[in-house]
Amino acid sequence: MEASEPRRRRPAIVAVDDEPAVLAAVARDLRRQFGERYRIVRATSGAEALDALKELVTRGEQVALLVADQRMPGMAGTEYLVEARKLVPDAKRVLLTAYADTEAAIQAINEVDLDYYLLKPWDPPEEQLYPVVEDLLTTWEAGAALESGGVRVIGHRFSRDSHDLRDFLARNRVPMRWLDVERDAEARELLTMTGVEKEGLPVALLEDGTVLEHPTVRELAERLGVSVAPTAEHYDLVIVGGGPAGLAAAVYGASEGLKTVLVEREAPGGQAGMSSRIENYLGFPSGLSGSDLARRAVDQARRLGAELLTIQDAVGLTAEGAGRLVELSGGSTLSANCVLVASGVSYRQLTVPGFERLTGKGIYYGAALTEARSCQDQHVVVIGAANSAGQAAVFFSRYAGRVTMLVRGENLEKSMSSYLIDQIAALENIEVHTSAQAVLAEGDGHLDTLTIRDVNGERREKVDAAFVFIGAAPRTEWLEGVVARDEHGFILAGLDAKAAGWPLKRDPFLLETSVPGVFVAGDVRSRSMKRVASAVGEGSMSVSLVHEYLAE
Incomplete structure (x- = not known):
């Protein structure tokens, strides 16, 4: 390296433990596996670690991971992580704890937004330490790359x-x-x-x-190069929709040897991919963002051999003999033995004066997480009462000075998970207004004022941004006259599809539509649960049904 070329500093992993022997062991294990990519910084107390973080931030260096022991005199690990989060909010946080302290560690998941807790001692680190840290660093690196x-x-x-x-x-x-x-x-x-x-x-x-x-x-x-062309003339399985159901089907289809292609009109993750944090998904005790879930699923599907076509929309479906043809918005056609419709739902548009004119100009449908930092210290309104609205309100509360939730019903309990209701109640800058709705949006070029109607009448409020989560409309217009749907546009499957007109002697499979060889999974299915976990389950199950169909 030339002397004039500045040496790029590695991002830091900051480890703190008051016991020198334990700290040395932690640093040794981290350095052995991650030392080439990261610089390991040690501290023997929370105060010392905070001083080190301040110095790193002052020098403009990146901090990727905080590793803290829970039982430290003067400042417990959770107390340190609370303060450290203010200095390096994007760093991943890990708490080291003994088995007797696991209750405190679980509680810290909510209190300090903990990413993981590790039980001491870990042996061998190749199984108990490195996979956890590698996963956290990979997630951090993905976020850092997006910002850099x-x-x-x-x-x-x-x-x-x-x-x-x-x-x-x-x-x-x-x-x-x-x-x-x-x-x-x-x-x-x-x-x-x-x-x-x-x-x-x-x-x-x-x-x-x-x-x-x-x-x-x-x-x-x-x-x-985000949008790519299909590489084959014919597939075993075409999946329409890249939400949790479609991604699960892509993973299972590719892993079981089916030539699989997934078509997504916007971005992998679907509506769930816009969620700021999913906290009740099995196996992720500290929760994960919809974007992170989508990233993991996409990487997994591609590694197993599935193709992903984005910025492509399905506009037509034709059944020709044993073949199924999916017409794409770009003009091409995908040929397959089977089709899985997992196109999900979209948020319904508010038919309120001013909303259409100001959409994208202060009014947004869905979480629109890209707008969060622009809402620093501002007044944000969240319209809706389901989990997606609650997740958005909690997320925007980190940036906005004030978050107002407008709930059409009498309470949140009918439509929102209790863990989210508890979180919202604990945040001082979130106000929940029940039996309330927006009836007018005003602004010269961007949203400035909302007129809100509730049991006390109407009032006008200054608002900087509004995010709308009001019900789900299925994306099934392209199936009109081909696949049987219910009165709301959701696709019928199984015995419901049989009652709507089924052409074969055998009964349709559980997720099979009124067209043999065309299956449905996730939120777009009539009677579906509208939950991420159930969508993943249906997407996975659909591949087994595809195998049964192909074996006929």
Whole structure:
């Protein structure tokens, strides 16, 4: 390395334990496995570790992981992690604890947003320590990469086109930097350098130097290689929809030898992928984000051999003999023996004056997590009462000064899990208004005011952003006249499909639709549970039914 070239510092793992022998053992094990990629920083107390963190932050260095012993004099591990989170909020947090302290560790999951707790001693570390730490670091690295560079998008915060580009890049986990032309001097400097006028916004600056003025999502996807073409003329299984059900089917289909392709019109994860935190999914005691769940599933499906086509929408289905043809929005057609419809649902649009005009300009459907940091210290309204609304309210409370929930019903208990209700009640900056609804949205170019109606009448409130979660509309218009659906558009399966007109002598399989060889799973199925775990279960089960169908 030339003397003039600055040496890139490795991200830090900060370990703290008041027992020198234990601290030395922790540092030794971490250094042996992760020392080439990370710098191991040691501290013998919470106070000493906080001083080290302040110095790292001052120098502009990254901190990837905090490892803290629970039983330390002066400052317990959980107390230290509370303070450390204020300095390095994106670092992963691990608590070291003895078996007798597991209750405290479980409680810390909620109190300090703990990512994991490890029981001491671990032996061998290859089984008890390294897989856990590697998983946490991989998750941190994925988030750090998204924040560190890649595509630069310049635009107006309250521009629907700017929002669509940012949301697409974030949900497809493409590294991106967002530059608000109104707030960031760098944005204006880049526009001057590239010669782009404000009329050309939003603009995307790619890493190869390409400047795209006012690109569509599809144009940007094609330039980035996110949208790919199918590699085969015929598949065993075509999956329509990349939510939990579709991703589970892709994993199981590919792992069991089926030539599998998944088509997703927006981004892997579906509606669940927009969830800020899923806390009741089996096997993740500290919860995980929908984006993280989607990333893990996509990596798993691809590793096993499944193809994923994104920014493609299914627009038609035809049954020709033993073949099933899925027409795509790009003009191509996928041929398969079987089709699984796992296209999920979308949030219903509010038919309230002002909402359509201001959508993407302060009003958003779904969590729109890309907007969270822009809501710092602002007033955010969340409309809805299901788990997705509760998760969003908790997430936005970290940034917004005030979060107001508008609940149409009399309480949250009818539609929201109790763990979320408890979290919301414990957060001082969240207000829940029951029997309340928005009846008017106003603003000159972006949302400024909502008129809210409740049992006390109507009132106008200044609002900076509103996020809407009101019911689910199935994405099944493309199946009109082909597959039997219920009165709400959800797809009938099993005996329900038989009653709607079934052409064969045998009964349809449990998840089979009125068209033999076409199956359905997840939220788009009539009578489904509308839960992530049940969607994953149905997606997995559908592959077994596909095998039975192919064996006929």
